[in-house]
Amino acid sequence: MPIVPMFVPIASVGIVIPTVIVSILLGLVAGLAVLFIAIARTRSGGSVPADDRLMTAMGHLSGYGGYVIPIGGVLIPILLIMTAEDGGTVKAAAKQALALNVFVYIMAVGLIALWFTIVLIPLAWAITAALGLVALVMPAIGALQAANGSLCVYPFVGGMATGR
Numbered sequence: 001m002p003i004v005p006m007f008v009p010i011a012s013v014g015i016v017i018p019t020v021i022v023s024i025l026l027g028l029v030a031g032l033a034v035l036f037i038a039i040a041r042t043r044s045g046g047s048v049p050a051d052d053r054l055m056t057a058m059g060h061l062s063g064y065g066g067y068v069i070p071i072g073g074v075l076i077p078i079l080l081i082m083t084a085e086d087g088g089t090v091k092a093a094a095k096q097a098l099a100l101n102v103f104v105y106i107m108a109v110g111l112i113a114l115w116f117t118i119v120l121i122p123l124a125w126a127i128t129a130a131l132g133l134v135a136l137v138m139p140a141i142g143a144l145q146a147a148n149g150s151l152c153v154y155p156f157v158g159g160m161a162t163g164r
Contacts, residue, residue, distance in 0.1 A: 022122070030130040048089045048151050056151065059084075059093030060142035063101045063135075073101040089151050097139060099157035104135045 048056050059080050066073025080094035107127070114124035138154055145152035 024125050024129050026122075026126045026129075028129045028133065030126060032133065048146050048149050050149070052089050053147055053149060055084075056089045056093045056146040057143040059090045060097055060139045060146055060152070062094055063097035063139045066101060074098060074105075077101070089146070092151060093142060093146060096142065096152075096154050096157065100135065100138060100154060103157050104131060107131050 059077070062076040062080055063073045065076035069075070077094040077098035081091055081098065084091035084094060108131075111124055111128055111131075114120045114127070142152040142154065
């Protein structure tokens with residue numbers, strides 16, 4: 001019976017943990033870079049009337065519903081789209097929240113494939129960190145801009161969602 005030294009698994013863990021940490025840090029740096037680019041490219045889609053500012057901000061924040069209720073990040077914006085007036089800023093904000101969450105869900109499904117490969121796990125960590133950062137910060141930026149009176153158009157999915 002061959003003798004297997006016990007330090008082999010410990011040595012491989014010693015290599016994997018720093019790789020994972022570096023991948024997460026690179027993902028966070030990439031996410032911050034994407035956010036800075038997104039903030040720089042975020043454009044105003046017009047002004048928000050004073051009486052719609054709260055509901056427009058809620059339209060942006062409705063995407064956070066998925067953190068409370070499963071699939072709430074899609075259902076709550078759809079409810080806002082159905083109840084809001086046509087051409088209003090509330091509907092535009094809810095459409096952007098819906099588009100962002102659908103984009104994040106599609107990317108998450110794609111990331112599942114990366115997690116099953118050994119070689120691409122560091123890339124999966126990096127993309128997950130960057131995507132999570134974007135998904136958390138962009139609705140907050142949109143809500144803050146709506147509260148200040150300007151309709152935020154998300155740089156990646158906002159133009160498709162609002163047609164602007």
